[in-house]
Amino acid sequence: MRGQGEIEQWGFYEVALNGPAGGNPFRDTQLSIVFEGAGRTIEVPGFYDGDGVYRVRFSPPETGVWRWNSRSNAPSLSGLTGECIATAPQSGNHGPVVVSDDGFHFVHADGTPFRQIGTTSYSWALQSAEKCRQTLATLAGAPFNKMRMLVFPNVASVATDPFVRTGAGPKDWDATRFDPAYFRRFEDKIRRLGDLGIQADVILYQPYDPVRGYSDMSRSDDEAYVRYVAARFGAFRNVWWSMANEFDLIESKSEEDWDHLFRTLVDADPHDRLRSIHNIRRYYDHRKPWITHASIQNGAAVDDSIRAELHRAFALKPVIFDEVVYEGDIDKRWGNLSAEKMVERFWHGLIGGTYVGHSETYAASGNPDHSWLGQGGTLQGESAPRLAFLKRIMEEGPAPGIDPIQPWWNYHVAGKEGEYYLVYFGDTRPAEWTVALPAREDSAAGSYKADILDTWNMTVTEVDGVIELSRGNEYELHAPSTGAIALPQRPYQAIRLRRIGGNG
Amino acid sequence: MRGQGEIEQWGFYEVALNGPAGGNPFRDTQLSIVFEGAGRTIEVPGFYDGDGVYRVRFSPPETGVWRWNSRSNAPSLSGLTGECIATAPQSGNHGPVVVSDDGFHFVHADGTPFRQIGTTSYSWALQSAEKCRQTLATLAGAPFNKMRMLVFPNVASVATDPFVRTGAGPKDWDATRFDPAYFRRFEDKIRRLGDLGIQADVILYQPYDPVRGYSDMSRSDDEAYVRYVAARFGAFRNVWWSMANEFDLIESKSEEDWDHLFRTLVDADPHDRLRSIHNIRRYYDHRKPWITHASIQNGAAVDDSIRAELHRAFALKPVIFDEVVYEGDIDKRWGNLSAEKMVERFWHGLIGGTYVGHSETYAASGNPDHSWLGQGGTLQGESAPRLAFLKRIMEEGPAPGIDPIQPWWNYHVAGKEGEYYLVYFGDTRPAEWTVALPAREDSAAGSYKADILDTWNMTVTEVDGVIELSRGNEYELHAPSTGAIALPQRPYQAIRLRRIGGNG
Incomplete structure (x- = not known):
C-alpha cells in the first residue's frame, strides 16, 4: 500500500507520485488511478506537475473507503495502491453543482438549490497577487456565486505563459509542454473561489488573443490541453467547464472541432463537471448530449421573460444568460448598460425560468480592459446590492427554482x-x-x-x-x-x- | 421496352403495372423503379393501388431522358423497362419548394422565391365533393400558398377509412391493408391544390382521434404507412411532409419513434420533399438532420419579432409558425384572435425573418369543427385580404426573403x-x-x-x-x-x- 488519506465527501484528494522527468513527461507518460468504492469504479487521469512529480486528483462522490491502484506506462508509476477514506461532508460543503431533476435548474449534490447569480472577470486570476486579493475581497462582500474566468489571458496580465516559452516572440511557445507554475497559480484562484462558495466557470478557449494564438492549436495539442486542465482542475468541486467564450469567433475551429473537444472533455473528466459553450452570434446546439446547460450571450433575450423562456424550450436544459451587455459607461453599446437595466435583465431572466450573469466596465482609465470585467479589483456599479436582494428573494422561493407559468399565453408570471x-x-x-x-x-x-x-x-x-x-x-x-x-x-x-x- | 412517356420537368410521371392481387399485396409485394438520367440514378418505390394494379410515381428533377427498369420480388413486375422524357417546365411550373441557399427561406427549384402565407384546414380534403369544391374556390381567391391538412380525420368527415374495415367498431380496421380509394381521393385534393399553386403540407399523424387510433399503430404498421404515403404522394411537387400535428400529445410515440419515422420517411421519399413536425408544448429538436424547417406552434412567439427570430437562431433553418392561435370568436383562447392581431402576428413574424400560418374558427354553428379550420368551406374573417397585401409587400422585397437586422440589439427592423x-x-x-x-x-x-x-x-x-x-x-x-x-x-x-x- 502506497498511500492513505482521509478527506470529506466531495473534498479534494491528491496522490503525488514521483516518476520520469526526462523526455517530454507531458506527452510520454500516461498515468491514471482507478478508485473503487461505494460499488463504483472510477478511473481518474493524472497529470505531470514538473520536477518529476505526477499528481492524481480525486473528489470522492460518496463516503466510505475508496481503494485505489495506479496504471501507467512508466513502471515507477504503475501498480501503486492506497486508499482514500471519504468522511461525511463538513458544514458548508454541499457538493458540486449539478442539474436538478426537473432539468431546468441547478442543485448541489446534497440537494441544496444553487441559485445562480453570476459575474464575469475574464483575466482576474492572471493578475498580480495583490489584485487577486482585492478581487477576492470584493467577491466576499458581493452576491455572486459563479465567476466566469479565462484560462488564457485576454487583457494585460501578470501570468501570460501557460506553455513553456521557446523565444521572445508572442508565438514562441511549445504547445506540447505546459508550464505547471501557470496552472498552479490558476488553480489556487479556483480554490479560493471555492472557499467563498463561488463556482469557477473556467473558460478553456477564447478568440481575443490571436497574437499568442493559444486558442488556435492543432487538434492533438488541443486534446492534450483539455486533458491537462480536466486532470488538474476537475477535482475541485466548484469547477464548471465553459468550452469557449464567443466560440463562433474562433475561426480556427469548426463546429465539428468543438464537438470533438467536448467528447474529449467528457472522456477526460471522471468528475463530470458541468459543461457549456458561450456564443456571440451563432447558438451552439445546446441539445447535444455533452452540454449540461445553455450558456448564452444575448442582451435582448432578457429584456422579456418570454424571450428568455424560449431558450429553455429549445435547449430543454437550464439556461444561463452569461453575457447580457455589461453595466458601465463606456461608449461601446456592449458596455454601457445602466445598473437599473442590468438588474431588470436578471429579473426578466428569472421570470423566464433562467439565470443571468453580471459584469461591469467602469474603469478610472476609461479602458474596460482595466475594469472588473477585464482584471477584477473592486466594483464601481450599483447593481450588485440589488442582485443580492434578488438572490434573497430567490432563496426564499420554491426549490430548486422558479418556473415560468404559461409563457406561451403571454403571461409574465413565474413560480410554482x-x-x-x-x-x-x-x-x-x-x-x-x-x-x-x-x-x-x-x-x-x-x-x-x-x-x-x-x-x-x-x-x-x-x-x-x-x-x-x-x-x-x-x-x-x-x-x-x-x-x-x-x-x-x-x-x-x-x-x-x-x-x-x-x-x- | 415497356413504356414511354413525356412529362415536363418536375411534372408527375406514373408507371402503372399489373401484378399479383392475391395474399396481401400491400405487404407481400416489393416494387421499385430505378430511373437513370442527367447523370443520376434514382430508385423510386412503388405502391399497390388495388385490383392488381401497382403504380410508381416519379417527378423528374432534370430535363432529358430518364431510362427506367423495375425491381420486384414479383416476377411479373420485375425487369420491366421504359423511358420518361422530361421536357422543359411549362409556364407557372417553378418546381418543388426547397430551402434557399442562405438556409432561412424557401425557393422553388428554379430559384423563384416562395413567400409562405399558410393556412390550415385540417380535414377539408375529407369532406364531401361539394364542400371540397367550395374550399378550393375560396382558396382560388385567397392569398394562401400552403395548406396544412391531415391524412387522418380530426372532425366529422365523409372520408374516414384509410384502412380496410373489419367490423363496425371504430377500431375495426386492418392496419396492414390500405383502402386505395381513400388515398386516391386525398391525392386528388393535393393535385387540385397544386393546380392553384398551393403547397400541400400533409400531416401524417395527429392526436385528436384516439377512438379510431390511426396515429397509434405499431412500428411496422407505421413504417408501412409512411412508405405508402411517400410512394403515393411524393411525386406531387407541391407536397410537404408534416410528420405530426402536436406531436407531443401523441402518447403512443416517443421522441425515438419520431426520429425513426423521419429516417423511414427520408429513406422512402426519393423526391426529398420538405419535412417538419409541429408541437404543442415541447419543441422537437429542429436541428436534427432530417428536419428541413421548424414548424412551430406558439402564439406568443409572434407577438414580438425578436421572439420569432430566436427560433431561427436555435433551428438554423427556415421557421414557420404554423399555429399562432386562430382568428375567430369562440370562447376558447386558441380560437378567438381578432383579425388585426392575426395580421400583426404575420408581420412580427416577417420582421423576425420567419413565416406564419393562418386559420379561423368562425362557424354558424358556433362549433369550430365546422369552421374553415376543421372542414374548409368559406372564410368569414377579415385577415385574408390583409395577408394578400402582406404577400404583395413580400413579393416586392428582396429575394429569397427578408432577414432581421441586429435583432439581438433590440432592433425591430428587417430587410437586406x-x-x-x-x-x-x-x-x-x-x-x-x-x-x-x-x-x-x-x-x-x-x-x-x-x-x-x-x-x-x-x-x-x-x-x-x-x-x-x-x-x-x-x-x-x-x-x-x-x-x-x-x-x-x-x-x-x-x-x-x-x-x-x-x-x-
Whole structure:
C-alpha cells in the first residue's frame, strides 16, 4: 500500500507520485488511478506537475473507503495502491453543482438549490497577487456565486505563459509542454473561489488573443490541453467547464472541432463537471448530449421573460444568460448598460425560468480592459446590492427554482403553481395589478399572502389582508374579494404571492 | 421496352403495372423503379393501388431522358423497362419548394422565391365533393400558398377509412391493408391544390382521434404507412411532409419513434420533399438532420419579432409558425384572435425573418369543427385580404426573403442591408419615426425612397423626398436631412425604405 488519506465527501484528494522527468513527461507518460468504492469504479487521469512529480486528483462522490491502484506506462508509476477514506461532508460543503431533476435548474449534490447569480472577470486570476486579493475581497462582500474566468489571458496580465516559452516572440511557445507554475497559480484562484462558495466557470478557449494564438492549436495539442486542465482542475468541486467564450469567433475551429473537444472533455473528466459553450452570434446546439446547460450571450433575450423562456424550450436544459451587455459607461453599446437595466435583465431572466450573469466596465482609465470585467479589483456599479436582494428573494422561493407559468399565453408570471407566484413589472409603472393568474388546475385556488417587492430600492412590503384565489374563468384564478393590488407607480416593482392556506 | 412517356420537368410521371392481387399485396409485394438520367440514378418505390394494379410515381428533377427498369420480388413486375422524357417546365411550373441557399427561406427549384402565407384546414380534403369544391374556390381567391391538412380525420368527415374495415367498431380496421380509394381521393385534393399553386403540407399523424387510433399503430404498421404515403404522394411537387400535428400529445410515440419515422420517411421519399413536425408544448429538436424547417406552434412567439427570430437562431433553418392561435370568436383562447392581431402576428413574424400560418374558427354553428379550420368551406374573417397585401409587400422585397437586422440589439427592423428595410410598429401608434437603422457597413449609406405601409388598410403612401442615409454613430445610419418620418398615429403601420442610389 502506497498511500492513505482521509478527506470529506466531495473534498479534494491528491496522490503525488514521483516518476520520469526526462523526455517530454507531458506527452510520454500516461498515468491514471482507478478508485473503487461505494460499488463504483472510477478511473481518474493524472497529470505531470514538473520536477518529476505526477499528481492524481480525486473528489470522492460518496463516503466510505475508496481503494485505489495506479496504471501507467512508466513502471515507477504503475501498480501503486492506497486508499482514500471519504468522511461525511463538513458544514458548508454541499457538493458540486449539478442539474436538478426537473432539468431546468441547478442543485448541489446534497440537494441544496444553487441559485445562480453570476459575474464575469475574464483575466482576474492572471493578475498580480495583490489584485487577486482585492478581487477576492470584493467577491466576499458581493452576491455572486459563479465567476466566469479565462484560462488564457485576454487583457494585460501578470501570468501570460501557460506553455513553456521557446523565444521572445508572442508565438514562441511549445504547445506540447505546459508550464505547471501557470496552472498552479490558476488553480489556487479556483480554490479560493471555492472557499467563498463561488463556482469557477473556467473558460478553456477564447478568440481575443490571436497574437499568442493559444486558442488556435492543432487538434492533438488541443486534446492534450483539455486533458491537462480536466486532470488538474476537475477535482475541485466548484469547477464548471465553459468550452469557449464567443466560440463562433474562433475561426480556427469548426463546429465539428468543438464537438470533438467536448467528447474529449467528457472522456477526460471522471468528475463530470458541468459543461457549456458561450456564443456571440451563432447558438451552439445546446441539445447535444455533452452540454449540461445553455450558456448564452444575448442582451435582448432578457429584456422579456418570454424571450428568455424560449431558450429553455429549445435547449430543454437550464439556461444561463452569461453575457447580457455589461453595466458601465463606456461608449461601446456592449458596455454601457445602466445598473437599473442590468438588474431588470436578471429579473426578466428569472421570470423566464433562467439565470443571468453580471459584469461591469467602469474603469478610472476609461479602458474596460482595466475594469472588473477585464482584471477584477473592486466594483464601481450599483447593481450588485440589488442582485443580492434578488438572490434573497430567490432563496426564499420554491426549490430548486422558479418556473415560468404559461409563457406561451403571454403571461409574465413565474413560480410554482398553487404555492408561489412572482409577477414582475419591469420598467413599467402600473398603479395597480388586477389579480389574475394562469391556472389549469383548481388545486391552485386558496389563500395567499402578497408582498410588493421594490427590486431597485430593495424593500419588501406586505400587502394587508389575505388574497383568496378562486377560479375566475376557464384559464385563470382571480381574487374577487381583493380585485386589484395597489402599486407605487415606480419602475421595477414585483408582486410575490405565497400560499398560506387551502381552498378558500 | 415497356413504356414511354413525356412529362415536363418536375411534372408527375406514373408507371402503372399489373401484378399479383392475391395474399396481401400491400405487404407481400416489393416494387421499385430505378430511373437513370442527367447523370443520376434514382430508385423510386412503388405502391399497390388495388385490383392488381401497382403504380410508381416519379417527378423528374432534370430535363432529358430518364431510362427506367423495375425491381420486384414479383416476377411479373420485375425487369420491366421504359423511358420518361422530361421536357422543359411549362409556364407557372417553378418546381418543388426547397430551402434557399442562405438556409432561412424557401425557393422553388428554379430559384423563384416562395413567400409562405399558410393556412390550415385540417380535414377539408375529407369532406364531401361539394364542400371540397367550395374550399378550393375560396382558396382560388385567397392569398394562401400552403395548406396544412391531415391524412387522418380530426372532425366529422365523409372520408374516414384509410384502412380496410373489419367490423363496425371504430377500431375495426386492418392496419396492414390500405383502402386505395381513400388515398386516391386525398391525392386528388393535393393535385387540385397544386393546380392553384398551393403547397400541400400533409400531416401524417395527429392526436385528436384516439377512438379510431390511426396515429397509434405499431412500428411496422407505421413504417408501412409512411412508405405508402411517400410512394403515393411524393411525386406531387407541391407536397410537404408534416410528420405530426402536436406531436407531443401523441402518447403512443416517443421522441425515438419520431426520429425513426423521419429516417423511414427520408429513406422512402426519393423526391426529398420538405419535412417538419409541429408541437404543442415541447419543441422537437429542429436541428436534427432530417428536419428541413421548424414548424412551430406558439402564439406568443409572434407577438414580438425578436421572439420569432430566436427560433431561427436555435433551428438554423427556415421557421414557420404554423399555429399562432386562430382568428375567430369562440370562447376558447386558441380560437378567438381578432383579425388585426392575426395580421400583426404575420408581420412580427416577417420582421423576425420567419413565416406564419393562418386559420379561423368562425362557424354558424358556433362549433369550430365546422369552421374553415376543421372542414374548409368559406372564410368569414377579415385577415385574408390583409395577408394578400402582406404577400404583395413580400413579393416586392428582396429575394429569397427578408432577414432581421441586429435583432439581438433590440432592433425591430428587417430587410437586406444597404438595399431594403422594413420597420414595423405593431399596435403602437407613433406620430413619427426618427430614421435610425443598424448598420455595421458604411456601404449601406446612400439614397432611399420611403413608403408608409398601412398594413391594415392596405395602402402604400410614398413619403415625399429622398432619404439620405449616412453614418450617424458607430452603430447606426441616420438621415440628418430628413430627421423623422411622420406617421398617421394609427396602429399597424410600417415604413419601407428602398435604395435608389449610391452614397449620398
